[in-house]
Amino acid sequence: MTDCIPQLVFSFYRHQPIRADFSGGQITSDAGLLPLRAFDQRHHLTSDLAQRLRDSRQDDRVRHGSLALLRQRIYQIVAGYEDANDADRLRHDPLLQVVADQPLGLALGSQPTLSRWENAPCGRDIVRFHDALLDSFIQVCGEQVRERGEILLDIDSTDDPTHGHQQLSFFNGAYGQHMYHPMLVFERHTGCLLAARLRPGNASSHARILPMLLRLMERLLSTFPGVKIKLRGDAGFAVPLLYEFCEYFGIQYAIGIPANCVFQRRAEPRQQRLKRRYRRTQLPWATRRGGMTL
Secondary structure, eight states: OOOOOOOOOOSSSOOSEEEEESSSSSSSOOTHHHHHHHHHHTTHHHHHHHHHHHOSGGGGGOOHHHHHHHHHHHHHHHEEEESSHHHHTTTOOOHHHHHHOOOOOOOOOOOHHHHHHTTTTHHHHHHHHHHHHHHHHHHHHHHHHHTEEEEEEEEEEOOEEOSOOOTTTTTEEETTTTEOOEEEETTTTTTTEEEOOOOOOOOOOTTTTHHHHHHHHHHHHHHHHHHHHHEEGGGGOHHHHHHHHHHHHEEEEEEEOOOOOHHHHHHHHHHHHHHHHHHHSSSSSSTTTTTEEE
């Protein structure tokens, strides 16, 4: 019995016939990962991360090393395949085998293998992973930071919807869904992720932000003396403890204020003046003698 290969014929191009079929052999649509793998190799990013992971598996039973599994998982996510189930198909993709330094034709880790590996790290491993994020930022962007003379920390929480009975998945009234509520800290100028924390879905926006920032500040202040550190966040972080933290470390901060009727009433005249100025100048700001008015 002969297998039939599907073919599609298009008639909109009159100059010559066009036919599409699926007989191209072993091909990939994710070749854009190759420049990222070259950047990774240049700065030893995944190799440094893998060295911080404890591998408690028995050596005689290991078919896929931690470095190969780490690269497989990271590059799958980068390519848009967030679900570990995608590994059952993509483990045979030649491009992913190349970026994971796996010999062509030798399958990568399966979904059960990745799931066991992802759930193996302990709390100490996660702390070391956080330190690795900061190490990578200092290594790759340190000179750029010193030239600019400024670090701008963006703190924010985000929603990670859940669709089953995952541990610590709770309903969040602000988002109207069952979810996790991760906390993220980015450096705005470079776009580098400096810290991340997975939290229960019902955690408040500012929960556990001070321990994250404290660990960051100790390292940033010692590595970049004389560099200004600024912080900004939305109204979810408008808590006195964070103000006191910033003032203690000399951090300039801009944090949103929760809306209320008194604030809105008092701000209304200024908002109207700014709207009229914008209609007149088409600029979000106007220069005055002695400085700039926002």
